[in-house]
Each structure stands twice: as C-alpha cells, then as structure tokens.
Amino acid sequence: MKKKLLILILCFLFCSVSWGESFISPIGFENTDENRRKVISFIVTNVKESYSAIGMDDPATLRMMEKEELRCFKELTKVKDESLLRKVIRDYCAIGMCNYNTILMMYNEQKRASNSELEW
Numbered sequence: 001m002k003k004k005l006l007i008l009i010l011c012f013l014f015c016s017v018s019w020g021e022s023f024i025s026p027i028g029f030e031n032t033d034e035n036r037r038k039v040i041s042f043i044v045t046n047v048k049e050s051y052s053a054i055g056m057d058d059p060a061t062l063r064m065m066e067k068e069e070l071r072c073f074k075e076l077t078k079v080k081d082e083s084l085l086r087k088v089i090r091d092y093c094a095i096g097m098c099n100y101n102t103i104l105m106m107y108n109e110q111k112r113a114s115n116s117e118l119e120w
Contacts, residue, residue, distance in 0.1 A: 022038075022042065023042065023093060023098050024038050024039045024042050024073075025089065026073055026076035026077045026079075026085070026100070027082050027085055027086060027089075029077045031077075039070070039073055040070070043066050043069045043070055043073070043100070044066055046069075046098075046099060047062055047065045047066050047069060048062060050099070051065060068101055069099060069100045069101055070100075072100035072101045072103070072104040073100040075104055076100060076103060076104050076107070079107060081107075081111060084107065084110055084111060084114070085103075085107055087110075088103055088106050088107045088110060089103055091106075092106060
C-alpha cells in the first residue's frame, strides 16, 4: 500500500495538466490502426511533457514510461466495470492526473475497496 501511495503522489507531482493530444478513453476502444496511432501519439506526447518538466527526459526513461503507459492502456480496455472506470477517469483527469498508469492503479484500488468492509 505504501508503494502505491508513493506512486500516486509521484504521479500527482509529475503529471502534466496541459495535454498536447486528446485523451483516448479505453472504454469502447476500437482496435484499428488509426486508433492505435492516436493512443501512441497521446502517450508519447504526454510522457515527454511530464518527464521533461522534471528533467528526466532521457531516452531510456521516456521509452520505459511509454511502454508502461501502453501496457496500462491495454489492460484498461479489458476492465469489466465500465461505470467505475468512467468515474475514475473523470475524477483523475479533472485534477491533471490523466495518464493510464494512474487510472489503472486507482481503478484497481476502487474495485478492491468496493469489495471490502471495515473490520475490527
């Protein structure tokens, strides 16, 4: 849990609020060549903006983060609870944390929390 909280805090600090490309929702994603190019363009632009802002725009870091974002996007296209995913996207994009890694992490946390109760 501490690791996830640290990741969330880092994402909050380093995620760019201004997006060069339009966010591509994984909900109802149609897997076509054109749509795949749009997702890749969005990821490349936003990873570069986010990591350049903190001076970590070396090629190795950028490629690693781009691959992670694409992996998260692909996983998000397979989620079952679309209404929860819509809420997570809306909430986190509204505060400038509109990247697939954060969205996937928070979707999973919300899903886990909805299936648990407070116990003594």
